[in-house]
Amino acid sequence: MNGTDNVGLFESAGKTGEWITIPQGRLYWAPHYFSAQQADDYFKHLLNELNWRQQSIRMFGRQVLQPRLQAWCGDVQYTYSGLTMKPEPWTPTLLAIKAACEQAAGVSFNSVLANLYRHGQDYMGFHQDNEKELGYQPVIASVSFGEQRRFVLKHIETKQKIEFALHSGSLLIMAGETQTCWSHSVPKTQKPMQPRINLTFRQIMPTDNIG
């Protein structure tokens, strides 16, 4: 990680991570939250268990296929970029990982967006996870299994960039003002890349409760 001060050290059940204060945001970074073996097992299970789909979203009035596969699981549906995703049920693997993430995050999650980057040409462009269903200052826990990919945070105003190498077994939590003041992305690359699975756990408010 570059360009920030690391503040405080945090331990949870022997899995060491730290909360990091960035300008207008807060991150928790635990590079080895899951062991390499555990991460490898999770990768294989998730690859088989989840109902991976390549979905299309509306962009500039056109339907565009997303450059990755996704699955949405949990207790509530979710709409973003004009795409409403009905949730698939939790699997035992997802529930185990969710519990581990909740321990570090100190909050509970009711949904997960799973992303499968099949190769280096699969990516996620700069975006903010700031839908109103996520509420004020959402806490989003992101775990990675499989291939290591770059994760780039960019401050909306100052354009400052902070980069993480999200390798297998790592946990990154975004909290505080991070979704308001920063966007984030997983860039594509020409380098040969093996598949990577990312899970982002979220707490979604049921849409009827939003005024």
Ligand SMILES: O=C(O)CCC(=O)C(=O)O
């Ligand atoms: O794959 C990642 O690390 C990021 C995923 C992400 O930003 C998202 O699902 O909103």
Ligand SMILES: [Fe+2]
């Ligand atoms: Fe995101």
